[in-house]
Amino acid sequence: MRITVVGAGAMGQLVGARLALAGEDVVLLDTDERVRDTLSARGVTLHTEVGTEHTPVTASRAEDVHGPVDLVVVFTKGFHTRAAVDSVGHLIGPDTLGLTLQNGLGHADVLADAFGADRTIAGVTDFPADLVETGRVHTATRGSVRIGGVGEGDGAAHVAEVLNRARLNASVVDDVRVPVWEKVAFNAALNTVSAITGATVGGMGASVQARRIVEAVMDEVAAVAAAEGVGFSLDRVRAAVGNAFAHHGDHKSSMLIDREAGRRTEVDFIGGAVVERGRAAGIPTPVLATLCDLVRMLTEPGGH
Incomplete structure (x- = not known):
């Protein structure tokens, strides 16, 4: 082929x-x-x-x-x-x-x-x-x-x-939208938090505060997905996050790697797209929206 x-x-x-x-x-x-x-x-x-x-x-x-x-x-x-x-x-x-x-x-x-x-x-x-x-x-x-x-x-x-x-x-x-949205929930939570804090996956897993933020983001993503007719398993996403905390502790998220290298991040596609779709559907995403703004503030001249 x-x-x-x-x-x-x-x-x-x-x-x-x-x-x-x-x-x-x-x-x-x-x-x-x-x-x-x-x-x-x-x-x-x-x-x-x-x-x-x-x-x-x-x-x-x-x-x-x-x-x-x-x-x-x-x-x-x-x-x-x-x-x-x-x-x-x-x-x-x-x-x-x-x-x-x-x-x-x-x-x-x-x-x-x-x-x-x-x-x-x-x-x-x-x-x-x-x-x-x-x-x-x-x-x-x-x-x-x-x-x-x-x-x-x-x-x-x-x-x-x-x-x-x-x-x-x-x-x-x-329905391929289900795994796509599940991974968006995973990445929107872990990538944004790590890019802002500099924490590895294990570092986030060891922090009660980080875990609380991650959970809030996953809930927001699930609500937006549901508004688009996509019902995915939050339990499956939680299990994936728990597995990452347990087995990939030294791993740095791609968004953190990009931030450290001075490169543009994918925050608009991983998190920002969810915020925009939520806004269009009347679903608030205050935690994720704030995280995305913080990533932009740290990585983009002047932000936007």
């Missing part, structure tokens, strides 16, 4: 490497020449609790890849989604599938504009991916991917088969 992975960050390198190890024809796209050169020269090494795997990979600019391809997987930051999808327009044929496993809300709509809803697949993954340096990713053998079609197409089942050959433990769900 010809697969293009757009965005060669930690998750892009992890999934791209796993697919390459499974024998798929994979190209990683990135706008950073240094990233492309390093990946093409060194490949990707995955470090897990049971050992190390290495695979050569091909990294390229979008314009240097010839289409159509069979599958495009988007892993860019949310604010780059539109440009990323536009950059691979020449790779999209009548049967090309688009998959987003990005954090936050709204990405599937962008892909559906380009691929068509029936060929757009959305989902989430809970595989950890910590980028030690370009070409070296710390991850784990335990994790899963949950995906589902946005429209009426049946491509999700085929994509799940491909991901499972790559040992990515994929399953197809009836």
Whole structure:
């Protein structure tokens, strides 16, 4: 299968490497020449609790890849989604599938504009991916991917088969909005609190105050999701948060990493989108709205 992975960050390198190890024809796209050169020269090494795997990979600019391809997987930051999808327009044929496993809300709509809803697949993954340096990713053998079609197409089942050959433990769900919103609840709570306080996951878990804020955010996200007709299990999200507190104590959230590096965060897609949808539905989200404003104050010149 010809697969293009757009965005060669930690998750892009992890999934791209796993697919390459499974024998798929994979190209990683990135706008950073240094990233492309390093990946093409060194490949990707995955470090897990049971050992190390290495695979050569091909990294390229979008314009240097010839289409159509069979599958495009988007892993860019949310604010780059539109440009990323536009950059691979020449790779999209009548049967090309688009998959987003990005954090936050709204990405599937962008892909559906380009691929068509029936060929757009959305989902989430809970595989950890910590980028030690370009070409070296710390991850784990335990994790899963949950995906589902946005429209009426049946491509999700085929994509799940491909991901499972790559040992990515994929399953197809009836309503993909459920896992997407569950992960939004998880990320909106943990990412914002960590970005503001500088706390690791374990640091938040050890704080009664942080736990109280996390719980309040999850409740607000659930209320907004319900207003959109999506009922997800808060107990499942609480269990995921508890597992993160217990087993990923040293982990830094992506939003904290971005803040420390002076990069733009995804707060508008992970938290801000929930606040906006809540406002439109008449659902107040005072805790999350305040957290998002604090993140912006700390990371954006002048805030907004």
